[in-house]
Amino acid sequence: MISLFNISKIFGAGGAKTIALHDLSLDISKGELLAVMGPSGSGKSTLLNIIGCLEQPSGGTYLLNGVSIQSLSTKKNANLRNEYFGFIVQDFALIEHYTAEKNITLPLTYSKKKINVKQAVDSVMKELNISSLKKQLCCTMSGGQRQRVAIARALINEPEIILADEPTGSLDSKTGQDIMDLFKQIHKQGKTVIIVTHDERVAKQCDRIVHIVDGTLYTE
Numbered sequence: 001m002i003s004l005f006n007i008s009k010i011f012g013a014g015g016a017k018t019i020a021l022h023d024l025s026l027d028i029s030k031g032e033l034l035a036v037m038g039p040s041g042s043g044k045s046t047l048l049n050i051i052g053c054l055e056q057p058s059g060g061t062y063l064l065n066g067v068s069i070q071s072l073s074t075k076k077n078a079n080l081r082n083e084y085f086g087f088i089v090q091d092f093a094l095i096e097h098y099t100a101e102k103n104i105t106l107p108l109t110y111s112k113k114k115i116n117v118k119q120a121v122d123s124v125m126k127e128l129n130i131s132s133l134k135k136q137l138c139c140t141m142s143g144g145q146r147q148r149v150a151i152a153r154a155l156i157n158e159p160e161i162i163l164a165d166e167p168t169g170s171l172d173s174k175t176g177q178d179i180m181d182l183f184k185q186i187h188k189q190g191k192t193v194i195i196v197t198h199d200e201r202v203a204k205q206c207d208r209i210v211h212i213v214d215g216t217l218y219t220e
Helices: 043-051 074-084 102-108 116-128 145-156 173-188
Strands: 002-011 017-028 032-035 059-062 083-088 161-165 191-197 207-214 216-220
Touching: 017 043, 017 059, 017 161, 017 207, 017 216, 032 043, 032 173, 043 161, 043 191, 074 083, 083 145, 102 116, 102 145, 116 173, 145 173, 161 173, 173 191, 191 207
Parallel strands: 032 191, 032 207, 083 161, 161 191
Antiparallel strands: 002 017, 002 059, 207 216
8 A cells, every 4th residue: 555665855955964764665554553663853753744745755766556656746645645644643733722523624625525524523523432522622622632633633534544643642641542442443444544653552552563763664
């Protein structure tokens, strides 16, 4: 499904040049639950951004279902990103003065899929056990509730791939495990889930763990 060949990512130029990823190759199968681990600044988030078509690699080849991402126009890249990927981040990235419902429906603004919005929202909120939060402002929610809303937003467009960057990093251990249980549930539905994490307890629950150190990939 996802094939990365000799991927590099360089920021800056000359004396200010920083090599974030170096000659990285990785294959991720459809339906895999993958953990990406590594110290801060190792290139984990950069890798996730490249996989999610948020950044272009400086070198190498990225194939998604056999299609070269680098060959796509900016518009086609954006359409593919919206169709294939759901994104979840550590700080939730919710609009605080919006309700849960309004936050969850935001990805549908750019979607070309024909989706019954009310039905989709009700379904995903029920699945994540947050139906009671539908009209509640996100600024009044706990961290665990916010993360569930963020996961619902990532799922609303029915993406094939979920990309989660430190999704349990801001949560206590019990709430973090509750969120991890949700990811395992999502994975069982056939979705590909890629989780960047510092937490070995999270990583050990995944199908496979890869490590990034100084932009270089190591596998277990």
